[in-house]
Amino acid sequence: KAGVTQTPRYLIKTRGQQVTLSCSPISGHRSVSWYQQTPGQGLQFLFEYFSETQRNKGNFPGRFSGRQFSNSRSEMNVSTLELGDSALYLCASSSEDRGLNEQFFGPGTRLTVL
Protein backbone atom coordinates (compact mmCIF):
# COMPACT_ATOMS: atom_id res chain seq x y z
CA LYS A 1 0.00 0.00 0.00
CA ALA A 2 1.18 3.51 -0.68
CA GLY A 3 1.85 5.61 2.39
CA VAL A 4 0.34 8.90 3.42
CA THR A 5 1.19 11.66 0.98
CA GLN A 6 1.18 15.38 1.60
CA THR A 7 1.43 18.25 -0.84
CA PRO A 8 3.18 20.53 -1.14
CA ARG A 9 6.29 19.51 0.76
CA TYR A 10 7.54 23.06 1.17
CA LEU A 11 5.72 26.37 1.14
CA ILE A 12 6.74 29.97 1.69
CA LYS A 13 4.07 32.56 2.37
CA THR A 14 3.90 36.07 3.77
CA ARG A 15 1.94 37.34 6.74
CA GLY A 16 -1.75 37.84 6.07
CA GLN A 17 -1.93 35.32 3.26
CA GLN A 18 -3.81 32.05 3.45
CA VAL A 19 -2.64 28.55 2.67
CA THR A 20 -4.20 25.17 1.87
CA LEU A 21 -2.38 21.93 2.55
CA SER A 22 -3.44 18.58 1.18
CA CYS A 23 -3.24 15.04 2.57
CA SER A 24 -4.03 11.70 0.95
CA PRO A 25 -4.37 8.91 3.52
CA ILE A 26 -3.50 5.27 3.11
CA SER A 27 -6.11 3.51 1.03
CA GLY A 28 -8.92 2.27 3.24
CA HIS A 29 -8.14 4.59 6.14
CA ARG A 30 -11.07 6.78 7.10
CA SER A 31 -9.53 8.78 9.93
CA VAL A 32 -7.23 11.70 9.12
CA SER A 33 -5.58 13.83 11.80
CA TRP A 34 -3.53 17.00 11.45
CA TYR A 35 -0.70 18.08 13.70
CA GLN A 36 1.54 21.12 13.96
CA GLN A 37 5.16 20.52 14.97
CA THR A 38 7.49 23.28 16.13
CA PRO A 39 10.76 23.10 18.08
CA GLY A 40 9.23 24.96 21.02
CA GLN A 41 5.82 23.31 21.31
CA GLY A 42 6.48 19.88 19.90
CA LEU A 43 3.74 17.95 18.13
CA GLN A 44 0.34 19.51 18.74
CA PHE A 45 -2.99 18.10 17.66
CA LEU A 46 -5.04 20.31 15.36
CA PHE A 47 -8.08 18.23 14.43
CA GLU A 48 -9.27 14.84 13.28
CA TYR A 49 -11.72 13.96 10.55
CA PHE A 50 -13.58 10.70 10.19
CA SER A 51 -15.99 9.99 7.35
CA GLU A 52 -16.07 13.67 6.36
CA THR A 53 -16.94 14.86 9.89
CA GLN A 54 -14.66 16.62 12.34
CA ARG A 55 -14.53 14.27 15.28
CA ASN A 56 -11.90 15.90 17.50
CA LYS A 57 -10.45 19.36 17.74
CA GLY A 58 -7.35 20.76 19.42
CA ASN A 59 -6.81 24.17 20.95
CA PHE A 60 -6.05 26.24 17.87
CA PRO A 61 -7.73 29.47 16.76
CA GLY A 62 -10.46 29.50 14.17
CA ARG A 63 -7.95 30.54 11.50
CA PHE A 64 -7.10 26.85 11.29
CA SER A 65 -9.75 24.81 9.57
CA GLY A 66 -10.01 21.59 7.67
CA ARG A 67 -12.26 19.31 5.75
CA GLN A 68 -12.40 15.78 4.49
CA PHE A 69 -13.76 14.54 1.20
CA SER A 70 -15.73 11.41 0.44
CA ASN A 71 -12.56 9.64 -0.71
CA SER A 72 -11.00 10.40 2.72
CA ARG A 73 -8.55 12.93 1.31
CA SER A 74 -8.25 15.91 3.59
CA GLU A 75 -7.27 19.54 3.32
CA MET A 76 -6.19 21.97 5.98
CA ASN A 77 -6.52 25.72 5.59
CA VAL A 78 -4.84 28.48 7.55
CA SER A 79 -6.09 32.01 6.96
CA THR A 80 -4.45 35.31 7.83
CA LEU A 81 -1.05 33.73 8.35
CA GLU A 82 1.13 34.85 11.25
CA LEU A 83 4.87 34.43 11.72
CA GLY A 84 4.18 31.94 14.49
CA ASP A 85 2.41 29.64 12.05
CA SER A 86 5.77 28.65 10.60
CA ALA A 87 6.00 24.94 11.36
CA LEU A 88 5.98 21.42 10.01
CA TYR A 89 2.39 20.34 9.41
CA LEU A 90 1.90 16.63 9.62
CA CYS A 91 -1.02 14.59 8.50
CA ALA A 92 -1.67 11.09 9.82
CA SER A 93 -4.20 8.47 8.88
CA SER A 94 -5.59 5.59 10.85
CA SER A 95 -7.65 2.55 9.97
CA GLU A 96 -9.09 2.11 13.44
CA ASP A 97 -9.71 -1.50 12.49
CA ARG A 98 -8.92 -2.57 16.02
CA GLY A 99 -9.45 0.73 17.77
CA LEU A 100 -5.73 1.04 18.34
CA ASN A 101 -5.51 4.45 16.73
CA GLU A 102 -2.03 3.69 15.34
CA GLN A 103 -1.15 6.80 13.36
CA PHE A 104 0.56 6.56 9.98
CA PHE A 105 2.23 9.89 9.34
CA GLY A 106 3.05 11.58 6.07
CA PRO A 107 6.34 13.39 5.44
CA GLY A 108 4.82 16.76 6.35
CA THR A 109 4.56 20.15 4.75
CA ARG A 110 7.17 22.67 5.88
CA LEU A 111 5.46 26.07 6.00
CA THR A 112 7.54 29.21 6.34
CA VAL A 113 5.77 32.52 6.96
CA LEU A 114 7.79 35.64 6.23
Place this chain on the structure above:
Amino acid sequence: SQKIEQNSEALNIQEGKTATLTCNYTNYSPAYLQWYRQDPGRGPVFLLLIRENEKEKRKERLKVTFDTTLKQSLFHITASQPADSATYLCALGNQGGKLIFGQGTELSVKP
Protein backbone atom coordinates in the same frame (compact mmCIF):
# COMPACT_ATOMS: atom_id res chain seq x y z
CA SER B 1 -4.13 20.91 32.28
CA GLN B 2 -2.81 17.71 30.75
CA LYS B 3 0.95 17.52 30.68
CA ILE B 4 3.43 15.00 29.27
CA GLU B 5 7.13 15.12 30.10
CA GLN B 6 9.90 13.19 28.42
CA ASN B 7 13.64 13.26 29.16
CA SER B 8 14.30 16.89 28.35
CA GLU B 9 17.93 16.41 27.44
CA ALA B 10 19.38 14.28 24.71
CA LEU B 11 20.42 10.78 25.67
CA ASN B 12 23.87 9.65 24.58
CA ILE B 13 24.79 5.99 24.97
CA GLN B 14 27.35 3.52 23.69
CA GLU B 15 26.48 0.93 21.10
CA GLY B 16 25.39 -2.35 22.68
CA LYS B 17 24.02 -0.73 25.84
CA THR B 18 20.37 -0.44 26.79
CA ALA B 19 18.71 2.92 26.24
CA THR B 20 15.92 3.83 28.64
CA LEU B 21 13.57 6.72 27.85
CA THR B 22 10.99 8.09 30.25
CA CYS B 23 7.51 9.46 29.70
CA ASN B 24 5.65 10.98 32.66
CA TYR B 25 2.19 12.48 32.58
CA THR B 26 -0.16 14.41 34.83
CA ASN B 27 -3.84 15.32 34.88
CA TYR B 28 -4.73 12.57 32.46
CA SER B 29 -6.06 9.02 32.51
CA PRO B 30 -5.11 7.52 29.18
CA ALA B 31 -6.68 4.39 27.78
CA TYR B 32 -3.40 3.61 26.03
CA LEU B 33 0.07 4.93 25.40
CA GLN B 34 2.06 4.82 22.18
CA TRP B 35 5.71 5.27 21.26
CA TYR B 36 6.90 6.70 17.95
CA ARG B 37 10.27 7.22 16.33
CA GLN B 38 11.00 10.34 14.30
CA ASP B 39 14.02 10.89 12.08
CA PRO B 40 15.03 14.40 10.93
CA GLY B 41 12.83 15.70 8.12
CA ARG B 42 10.38 12.81 8.38
CA GLY B 43 7.06 12.10 10.01
CA PRO B 44 6.91 9.94 13.16
CA VAL B 45 6.74 6.18 12.76
CA PHE B 46 4.62 4.05 15.12
CA LEU B 47 6.59 1.57 17.25
CA LEU B 48 4.50 0.17 20.08
CA LEU B 49 1.18 0.56 21.86
CA ILE B 50 0.43 -0.45 25.43
CA ARG B 51 -3.01 -0.36 27.02
CA GLU B 52 -3.83 0.89 30.50
CA ASN B 53 -4.42 -2.65 31.77
CA GLU B 54 -1.08 -3.92 30.46
CA LYS B 55 2.15 -3.70 32.43
CA GLU B 56 4.68 -4.54 29.73
CA LYS B 57 4.88 -5.02 25.98
CA ARG B 58 7.81 -6.28 23.91
CA LYS B 59 8.70 -6.17 20.24
CA GLU B 60 12.10 -7.47 19.15
CA ARG B 61 14.67 -5.25 20.94
CA LEU B 62 12.01 -2.86 22.25
CA LYS B 63 10.25 -3.04 25.59
CA VAL B 64 7.65 -0.69 27.02
CA THR B 65 6.30 -0.59 30.56
CA PHE B 66 3.25 1.31 31.72
CA ASP B 67 2.60 2.18 35.36
CA THR B 68 -0.73 3.97 35.73
CA THR B 69 -0.14 4.48 39.46
CA LEU B 70 3.14 6.32 38.89
CA LYS B 71 1.72 7.81 35.66
CA GLN B 72 4.86 6.77 33.86
CA SER B 73 6.00 4.74 30.88
CA LEU B 74 9.53 3.50 30.28
CA PHE B 75 10.78 2.68 26.79
CA HIS B 76 13.82 0.41 26.51
CA ILE B 77 15.98 -0.37 23.49
CA THR B 78 18.30 -3.27 24.23
CA ALA B 79 21.56 -3.92 22.37
CA SER B 80 21.32 -0.42 20.92
CA GLN B 81 22.79 0.35 17.51
CA PRO B 82 23.81 3.63 15.82
CA ALA B 83 20.78 3.14 13.53
CA ASP B 84 18.56 3.57 16.61
CA SER B 85 19.63 7.21 16.82
CA ALA B 86 16.49 9.32 16.41
CA THR B 87 13.93 11.25 18.41
CA TYR B 88 11.43 9.13 20.31
CA LEU B 89 7.96 10.44 21.11
CA CYS B 90 5.42 9.13 23.55
CA ALA B 91 1.73 9.80 22.99
CA LEU B 92 -1.28 9.31 25.21
CA GLY B 93 -4.72 8.47 23.91
CA ASN B 94 -8.21 7.84 25.17
CA GLN B 95 -11.35 6.28 23.72
CA GLY B 96 -12.15 9.57 22.01
CA GLY B 97 -9.24 9.06 19.65
CA LYS B 98 -7.35 12.27 20.34
CA LEU B 99 -3.60 11.79 20.84
CA ILE B 100 -1.43 14.02 23.01
CA PHE B 101 2.29 13.88 22.27
CA GLY B 102 5.29 14.56 24.45
CA GLN B 103 8.14 16.78 23.27
CA GLY B 104 10.32 13.81 22.46
CA THR B 105 13.74 12.61 23.56
CA GLU B 106 16.67 12.68 21.19
CA LEU B 107 18.70 9.48 21.39
CA SER B 108 22.24 9.23 20.06
CA VAL B 109 23.97 5.85 19.96
CA LYS B 110 27.73 6.06 19.45
CA PRO B 111 29.71 3.23 17.86
